[in-house]
Amino acid sequence: MEHENIFKLLKTLNIPVAYDHFKSSQNIIPPFIAYRETSPENFKADCKTYYRPYNFEIELVTEKKDVDLEKTIESLLNENNIPYDKSDEVWDDEEKIYHNYYEI
Numbered sequence: 001m002e003h004e005n006i007f008k009l010l011k012t013l014n015i016p017v018a019y020d021h022f023k024s025s026q027n028i029i030p031p032f033i034a035y036r037e038t039s040p041e042n043f044k045a046d047c048k049t050y051y052r053p054y055n056f057e058i059e060l061v062t063e064k065k066d067v068d069l070e071k072t073i074e075s076l077l078n079e080n081n082i083p084y085d086k087s088d089e090v091w092d093d094e095e096k097i098y099h100n101y102y103e104i
Contacts, residue, residue: 001054001056001082001104002054003019003037003054006035006054006056006058006104007019007035009076009080010033010035010058012076013033013069013072013073013076015031015032015033016028016032016033017032017033017034017035018032018033018034018035019034019035019036020034020035020036021034022034029063030061030062030063030097031060031061031062031063031066032060032061033058033059033060033061034059034061035056035057035058035059036056036057036059037054037055037056038055038056038057038103039055041053041055055103055104056103056104057101057102057103057104058073058084058101058102058103058104059099059100060073060098060099060100060101060102061097061098061099062097062098062100063096063097063098064098065098066098070100073102074086074102077102077104083104084102084103084104085102085103086100086101086102086103087100087103
């Protein structure tokens with residue numbers, strides 16, 4: 001999946017979406033999503049790279065546990081045939097927000 005495609009797909013959730021981070025001047029309030037490219041596992045042989053997949057991490061940030069939004073994200077990925085892994089939820093006690101990560 002390309003950057004443009006993942007951005008358009010995530011925008012259908014109707015919450016703020018940004019690549020990697022929002023500008024501090026934007027004062028975004030959760031829920032929001034930040035996504036970033038992760039290290040690809042290139043297919044290489046004979047001194048050539050034959051295939052370079054784009055892998056992304058999608059970070060959902062919420063002020064409270066939002067099971068419905070998580071299910072919506074998971075349904076969106078499933079409906080678009082995008083396999084994903086979900087990692088453990090992280091509570092940031094200092095900022096009082098939850099982080100949920102999806103790897104695609």
